[in-house]
Amino acid sequence: MFRGGGARVGAVRGWDWFVQMFVHGMSRRQQVLLSQVPLAAAIALVAGVVAVWHPDILAEPLFGAALTGQVLLLALGAAVPWGKAPAGAALALPLLDFVPIGMVRVAGLDTKMQLGALGVVPVVWLAWSGLRPGFCMAAAFLGPLAMVWAPLVLAGSSAPGEYADVMVLPAMMLAAGAVVHLLAAATRDQRRALESARGRLQEALDAQAKEKRLLDTVLETIPVGVQALDASGATAVANRQQYLNKALAGRVPGIGQDWPRVFDLAGAPLPPHRQPVVRAMRGEAFSDFLVRLGEGPTQRVFSTSARPVQGPDGSPDGAVLAFSDVTSLMEALAAKDIFLANVSHELRNPLTSMVGYLDLVQETPGIPTRAEHGLEVVRRNAERLDRLVGDLLAAASGGIDVRPEPADVAAIVRLAVAAAAPAARSAGVTLKDDTQSKALPGMVDPVRIAQLLDNLLSNAVKYTRPGGSVTARAFRAADGIVLEVEDTGIGMSPEEAAAVFTRFYRAPGSRAARIPGLGLGLPIARSIAEAHGGRIECTSTPGAGTAFTVFLPDPPDQGPGPGQQPAAQAERHRSGHQGRR
Template sequence: MRQPRTQEREWTRGLHVFYYQLSPRKRMALGQVPLAASIALVVPVAALSHPGMAADPLFRLGVLLQACLLALAAALPWERLPPGLALAIPLLDFVPIGLVRVAGLGTSMQLGVLTAIPVVWLAWSGLHPRFCLSMTFLGPLLTVWIPLAAAGNHEPGAYADVLVLPAMMLATGAVVHMLAVSSADQQRSLREARDRLQRTLEGSAREKRLLDAVLETVPVGVQAVDAAGRTSMANRQQYLNKTLAGRVPGADQDWPGIFDAAGHPLPPEQQPVMRAVRGESFSDYIIRLGEGAAQRMFSTSARPIGAPGAADGAVLAFTDVTALIQAIASKDDFLANVSHELRTPLTSVLGYIDLLRSAPGLPQNVRDGLTVVRRNAERLHRLVTDLLTAASGGIDARPAPCDLAEIVRLALASAAPAAEAAGISLHDATIDRPLPVVVDAERVAQLLDNLISNAIKYTLLGGSVTVRAARTRGGAEITVSDTGIGMSEEEAASVFDRFYRAEAARAARVPGVGLGLAIAKAIVEAHRGSIECVSRLAAGTTFTVFLPDPAPEAGQRRNEEAFAPAGQAAEREEDHHG
């Protein structure tokens, strides 16, 4: 049953489209055809069954008028005439219908029913609704009353008897008018819905073209995957990246030529697409794609689509950072080579300065001058050492049992001359003495030297620097606090970046290249610890270092090995005095 109904609806829709594709002149002629065909059918029936009716002049006149109205409907240029003029045709149709009905009185033919055709036309037209509805009653009424009046019949009952036909036509016209209004509303709603849909489709098409243009313009590989890991969208750059990685066709998650930052093959579960499918959100995940000379390095990031925990896929971005990493490596190589070449002659300069200073009979002014030269040479030596450390790409820590309290004391003693020259007081707030830990004593001493010297440089005359070391759960904690110029929250977040210097430090022309804190962080990370900076402008800065206890086997060795802070103290003093 469904298929025939569907075919019927398709046929009706096709007929409707065909009708409204016709010109106004053809539609008017087509609207007049049903009445003309009905009257044309009456002619042979009347000739056979009612010869007297066919010979009646009124009948012939009605047939002729109907033919003229059909020709008029087909001949007039309705597209250039006012729309309301089209109502003239159905109104004039009542005249031939009345003539034919009068000629057929006394026969068995119910010709008054023909008025239903112009009534339907008027009611469906949608033009001047009140006038048309009134004519659906008055038109049929005149077709039955005028013949009575022409025959000289003045009986009220005769006029009342014929009111049934006009009343029926009025009811028919009202129903047709309501159907027409409803149909017009539906058509209007459909047009509005179609227009909205068209605008939506056009807007979507414009957005898609814009998105495609953006994706193809940016030099970044962009890929969207669904919850199953299948690619739903990717730009051309990402397809090139996939080709570089030797992706297996049809397997979006299998990239054979993908490696980690160190160049080792990356397991499938650690590859960016698989991590994104699992709902992970990450940034700056460095990978390598391809092999040999064609290999490139990419910084990848991913964000899930939808709410956390109910993600419907993810979007990934692959940014080629090969040139950037190569530039960083070249810079580090340059720093390492230059630092190494500078360090050797500086060591020789410091040695010969010491020899000159130890010479007997040296005038005091020369001795003072050599002291200034040594101080600046030592400063240059520290700078070169920092550059070489920063360029090395990492710091090795060799933990061994030592006394953290003694390391703090020696670091403060080493910084005392600089603090005294700057008018700054140093305070040791360490609670536990001794404070046994297993760390790289030399590296931790370097860490404290950097933090304390940094605090002294950024503290004004009369200020103070306090160092505190104590045991805490799972390790040891060191804090270095000053009452210096401080930093903003944004500057404190970048203070551990290499070569970064706060705005206040540049404005105060405090010497430095921004490597001390970067090296301090590297030393802490080499011990698998953490370092934090809390600072406020004009309120000072506090650095907090946490050094965790070593692995269990190292902890056992710590208890077994001899603990000799005095010897370490002597070594530290010797190191600081060259």
């Protein structure tokens, strides 16, 4: 009642709406004045009844004083700035209300009107105020008690029975005040709980709105099409870029998630069951799935990714897809391959001519020793440049042509070690052939396997410090031949080891040490291994060295050859060498 401040208007009706609009929205002065209006109206009604049916009471000075006092209290409620006064000061008005009520009651005792019941009005306001509950409850009893005992005291009555007879009214007032107080306390607690819940809800709504604005801003900022699907496959969220992608793909309304103009990299129409959106709705998770969207000059290449959305019970509840335009990247890669192929081809022709004329010059009799040494240096550099050009051509072609034939892999390893020995001696590195078998027959392309070993051995020698060692070995496993090249060089981190087979990749350590190279030897070695149906792996420890393991499987119609090791024995053989690193 006497508490100032406004509350937010809620979706309430009836009395609650009145309280919200006209009580909690009022100033302290307006609330205090409102507390006097019901009593003033009730006394005005009593005055009207008295004027009609009991005009003699209207002439009573006591009744006139009561009316005058009530008017003064009403004016006091309107005139005093209660908002600046202490909160408890407003309790003075309900307490003073007992005075005019008592005067009206005494003046009308000879009538049948129970005018003392008007005391319930200040009692209700005292109990409902919530201010100083103990004082208010005492006043709710003592005020009516004084109202009924004062006439007896003024009349000089000394009969205890008379005092006891009028105790019913104060007791009823106290009971009514207690009930009102309890209801008011419960209402205030409920209102505080509702306000707290409303505040928390508003904070949650504000936070949710802020997160949505942030999410919308992020989605509209990134140059990637993002689309979230619900469990039915309908689009729940999509940024502007994804709607542009949809338009490019020609999505037809009513066909669900089927996009008609979706093609694979070769340009063939992609069946609906292979399209990214349909795959995502099947619960598939994938990354870097390349597709072409659109037709003609507007066609673009996209890298698509998808992740399923898990519901509370773990069941699929939609999916999120990302469409990244990689057209420029694909065009740049194609241009790079064309450039490499053209440059390499143009370089190889003069190199071939240079090496041929070097052969003629070196075969000429009578060349001075010093000139012959210089010509040998020129030959080595020309051959090195020829190998680099060959690597560039192999990288540009995107594939390795292999022609398997029966060959002795152990002999290929020995020749590769012998070929790498001069470079190892110059670098101060010990080069060893740890192949135990004298012969390892297999069905391989001897030229390509020699190229693979040359790349691995030259790479190992370059990255090994003087005084270190490089070991090559070959052995037969249960279903193929294993080649290993192991060094005690500078090593790499796991992240660098995972990237060494990427074309043109060079580890930061090699760049810092200014070790020459194009980053093509290892990708070509992997291409050769994969062209044989095999694989190549790299394990490395920073500062401790690197090991490359190549597995070349036997052809399906070729049985185990001599010197074959059981799979478990081959694994122990490899583990033993790994442990000696």
